[in-house]
Amino acid sequence: MTLNRRRLFVSFAACALLPMAPGARAQDFPARPLQGTIQWGAGGSTDAVTRAVAPIVEEKLGQKLVLTNRPGGTGVIGLQYVHSQRADGYNILFGAENPMLYGVLGLSELSYDDFYPLVLLARGTPVLVARKDAPWADAKDLIAHVTSHPDSVKMGATGVGGLPFVVHAMLAAEVPGFKVTQVPFDGDGPALTALEGGHVDFMAAVWGAARERIRAGRIKALAAIATEKIEGLDAAPITETLPGFTKYLPWGPFFGAFVKKETPQPIIAKLEKAFVEAANDPRFKEFCANFGVVPMGISGKAAIDFMNRWRSVTAWLLADAGAAKVDPAKLGIPRI
Amino acid sequence: METALGYFLISWTDPRLLVLIAVGTFAGIYVGAIPGLSVTMAVSILISFTYAWDTNEALALMVGIYMGGVYGGARTAILLNIPGAPAAIATALDGYPLAKLGEAGKAIGITTVASFFGGFVGILALAIGAPLVAEIALLFAPRDYMLLGIMGLLLVASLSGESLLKGIIAGALGILISMVGLDTMSAQPRLTFGSSALLGGVSYVAVMIGMFGIAEALVQLHGLSAPVIRQKVDRVLPSLATVLRYLPLSLRASALGVWIGALPGAGGDIAALMAYDHAKRSVKNPSRPFGKGAYEGLVAPEAANNAAVGGAFIPMLTLGIPGDAVTAVIIAALFIHGLRPGPNLMVDTPHLFWFTVGNLTLANIFLLIFGLTGIRLFAKIVEVPKAVLLPIVIVLSVVGAYAINNNITDVYWAVGFGIFGYFLRVYGYQLGPVVLGVILGPIVESNFRRTMIAVRESWIGFALELVSHPITLILLLGIIISLLRGTPLWPQLRARFGLRS
Numbered sequence: 001m002t003l004n005r006r007r008l009f010v011s012f013a014a015c016a017l018l019p020m021a022p023g024a025r026a027q028d029f030p031a032r033p034l035q036g037t038i039q040w041g042a043g044g045s046t047d048a049v050t051r052a053v054a055p056i057v058e059e060k061l062g063q064k065l066v067l068t069n070r071p072g073g074t075g076v077i078g079l080q081y082v083h084s085q086r087a088d089g090y091n092i093l094f095g096a097e098n099p100m101l102y103g104v105l106g107l108s109e110l111s112y113d114d115f116y117p118l119v120l121l122a123r124g125t126p127v128l129v130a131r132k133d134a135p136w137a138d139a140k141d142l143i144a145h146v147t148s149h150p151d152s153v154k155m156g157a158t159g160v161g162g163l164p165f166v167v168h169a170m171l172a173a174e175v176p177g178f179k180v181t182q183v184p185f186d187g188d189g190p191a192l193t194a195l196e197g198g199h200v201d202f203m204a205a206v207w208g209a210a211r212e213r214i215r216a217g218r219i220k221a222l223a224a225i226a227t228e229k230i231e232g233l234d235a236a237p238i239t240e241t242l243p244g245f246t247k248y249l250p251w252g253p254f255f256g257a258f259v260k261k262e263t264p265q266p267i268i269a270k271l272e273k274a275f276v277e278a279a280n281d282p283r284f285k286e287f288c289a290n291f292g293v294v295p296m297g298i299s300g301k302a303a304i305d306f307m308n309r310w311r312s313v314t315a316w317l318l319a320d321a322g323a324a325k326v327d328p329a330k331l332g333i334p335r336i
Numbered sequence: 337m338e339t340a341l342g343y344f345l346i347s348w349t350d351p352r353l354l355v356l357i358a359v360g361t362f363a364g365i366y367v368g369a370i371p372g373l374s375v376t377m378a379v380s381i382l383i384s385f386t387y388a389w390d391t392n393e394a395l396a397l398m399v400g401i402y403m404g405g406v407y408g409g410a411r412t413a414i415l416l417n418i419p420g421a422p423a424a425i426a427t428a429l430d431g432y433p434l435a436k437l438g439e440a441g442k443a444i445g446i447t448t449v450a451s452f453f454g455g456f457v458g459i460l461a462l463a464i465g466a467p468l469v470a471e472i473a474l475l476f477a478p479r480d481y482m483l484l485g486i487m488g489l490l491l492v493a494s495l496s497g498e499s500l501l502k503g504i505i506a507g508a509l510g511i512l513i514s515m516v517g518l519d520t521m522s523a524q525p526r527l528t529f530g531s532s533a534l535l536g537g538v539s540y541v542a543v544m545i546g547m548f549g550i551a552e553a554l555v556q557l558h559g560l561s562a563p564v565i566r567q568k569v570d571r572v573l574p575s576l577a578t579v580l581r582y583l584p585l586s587l588r589a590s591a592l593g594v595w596i597g598a599l600p601g602a603g604g605d606i607a608a609l610m611a612y613d614h615a616k617r618s619v620k621n622p623s624r625p626f627g628k629g630a631y632e633g634l635v636a637p638e639a640a641n642n643a644a645v646g647g648a649f650i651p652m653l654t655l656g657i658p659g660d661a662v663t664a665v666i667i668a669a670l671f672i673h674g675l676r677p678g679p680n681l682m683v684d685t686p687h688l689f690w691f692t693v694g695n696l697t698l699a700n701i702f703l704l705i706f707g708l709t710g711i712r713l714f715a716k717i718v719e720v721p722k723a724v725l726l727p728i729v730i731v732l733s734v735v736g737a738y739a740i741n742n743n744i745t746d747v748y749w750a751v752g753f754g755i756f757g758y759f760l761r762v763y764g765y766q767l768g769p770v771v772l773g774v775i776l777g778p779i780v781e782s783n784f785r786r787t788m789i790a791v792r793e794s795w796i797g798f799a800l801e802l803v804s805h806p807i808t809l810i811l812l813l814g815i816i817i818s819l820l821r822g823t824p825l826w827p828q829l830r831a832r833f834g835l836r837s
Contacts, residue, residue, distance in 0.1 A: 212680060
């Protein structure tokens with residue numbers, strides 16, 4: 001109820017300011033509360049990361065940041081909503097990596113190319129995990145088993161383009177004959193629960209989501225999909241078994257805050273400063289450690305380079321796995 | 337044991353926490369009562385709001401909102417025929433007819449006591465059986481969720497009204513609506529006709545608000561001159577005899593609610609619907625026919641959905657696995673407060689389990705207190721002249737539809753389904769099966785596909801899956817028996833196997 005009253009107030013305030021909005025000067029920015037749109041629903045990783053950083057951003061900007069979840073269509077709905085708003089810096093998009101694949105999956109013409117990255121907040125590292133009674137101790141065992149029993153091993157997944165799907169595409173590209181049966185669930189939470197219940201045999205999941213289950217011995221870790229060991233995880237990095245993975249890494253989901261590209265430069269500068277400061281705040285870093293994600297805190301050119309590299313790796317993996325609806329070459333995505 | 341009691345009593349002895357739980361429960365009842373404003377969303381907003389608070393205080397407030405919210409949905413379901421939340425759909429089926437009979441006050445009184453009772457059973461199950469129940473809940477495979485969904489769909493038979501065929505058509509329509517949108521398994525848009533507004537699918541809450549709220553308001557335009565129903569408010573608290581009479585049913589419905597609540601893939605909405613179905617099948621002589629104001633039709637779903645709250649905390653507190661959407665948000669909140677929800681939560685933060693049990697117990701007591709006060713005032717809402725009430729219902733429906741995802745498309749859906757639902761009603765189709773199809777369709781479909789994919793698309797493999805585990809067998813037998821009971825074969829089978837009623 002407070003939410004609605006607040007939102008009502010904000011919309012009234014917005015109406016009152018409308019006539020002067022285009023000419024509003026950057027030094028007054030932000031003159032009213034900001035609207036944050038979260039691409040994913042309540043209770044998900046994007047939601048948690050956003051809600052952890054938002055109070056710090058409010059502090060840095062000296063303004064309220066009103067958060068709203070607009071989930072649906074792997075984030076297309078929320079992205080389109082922010083894109084349909086005025087480029088005045090008052091509408092912030094909080095999203096995950098998915099928009100960088102909208103092109104190849106044919107979901108939307110829009111992507112983060114139409115936005116400016118105020119900050120990339122954090123990224124997750126995938127871990128290869130198996131049910132606790134699986135007969136494998138590491139990635140080598142898994143690969144040996146899968147290649148000798150094609151299609152018989154069940155892998156938990158989250159649908160085409162999801163994290164397990166992409167990690168599987170990497171494995172399939174590096175290991176000839178790596179064929180498994182992918183069983184898709186509604187997200188990594190439900191898939192991990194199915195793994196714990198023994199309904200699938202292995203999967204790739206983000207470290208933060210798998211960590212506590214590994215620590216309690218309810219599932220076991222086979223490898224970290226990284227070039228180095230993850231702090232707190234005994235399993236070896238995948239590059240020790242498959243050096244070919246180096247060209248894909250670091251790879252994993254990432255979370256960031258964006259505004260429309262057409263936003264006036266001085267306003268972007270102000271927002272960018274506040275968001276980068278918030279992302280580098282010790283409180284947010286502490287949250288990242290606890291949540292099991294790697295804090296990033298990069299923006300602008302560095303962020304764009306990171307995302308473009310991410311898209312090149314992922315889009316071509318999807319294309320090679322036959323899952324891309326639109327040829328990445330046609331979209332001008334270079335192969336790495 | 338002594339330490340457990342100490343943790344249990346933390347909130348009972350701390351005035352600040354006590355007040356927070358009371359405030360949370362009170363606010364939850366009203367958040368829950370307003371369609372579209374969900375408890376999930378309210379708890380999610382509280383994450384930012386309570387960022388700088390002490391973890392115990394944030395949790396106390398969240399638990400209060402959760403408990404109150406699950407109950408609050410019944411209010412609008414009874415008074416206006418708009419379920420405040422999907423968990424209250426089944427409550428509207430007999431609650432609203434009761435309001436039309438002038439018994440809105442009594443209906444609210446009964447739902448309050450049933451919710452309190454269900455909530456208590458849920459807490460008890462959490463306190464006593466949590467680790468065991470959680471382990472069994474994990475054994476539910478996709479095939480079992482599929483069977484559970486099919487079992488729920490059989491409820492169409494109970495909701496069809498005069499014509500089973502029309503009920504089946506309505507249910508199938510609901511399943512069709514549920515298929516619209518991006519299929520997350522294959523990343524293929526389905527039935528979107530190239531429109532990106534349809535990628536997100538049709539929210540079942542929008543369908544529910546349209547079909548119950550707006551359609552009902554339109555239907556009532558037919559009887560504008562009908563006299564206002566006087567509400568009997570002299571006796572709103574159910575007598576002890578009434579409570580005792582429904583005790584066995586409440587207990588069965590609560591047990592069902594705990595189980596379904598504890599399953600990570602099903603929550604209070606499904607629990608309530610299945611409990612309604614159970615009541616309809618098991619109660620031989622209801623106070624009135626079901627759908628026309630049977631008290632049993634209120635007791636069962638309301639006991640079940642509040643029992644599902646305790647149930648949802650079972651996998652959350654023992655394994656870090658959310659039992660429903662709200663517990664998923666609470667898990668996120670724990671992370672932000674520096675805790676590590678997971679199987680070790682009870683080892684790392686030993687106070688958390690009994691602290692939560694204590695908070696739930698308090699919230700349940702507050703629910704009874706707040707629920708039973710002000711009933712007379714609420715019942716009077718039904719007496720408001722239609723010229724005033726119907727526009728309010730429409731406005732509330734539109735606002736509620738917008739609040740689901742803050743998306744104007746949902747408002748169009750609600751209005752569209754409202755008008756469509758009106759015509760369905762005029763032609764004798766019941767709207768319950770449509771909403772049932774929208775809710776259960778995806779559960780059956782996705783889990784059927786999961787099962788099929790896992791057996792590599794082999795029908796023989798699929799058939800073997802269905803007899804591969806005791807849980808699966810029990811569910812399968814349940815479905816077969818329900819189906820057989822509707823056929824002429826049943827009496828013969830009963831005679832042969834010597835079953836007598």
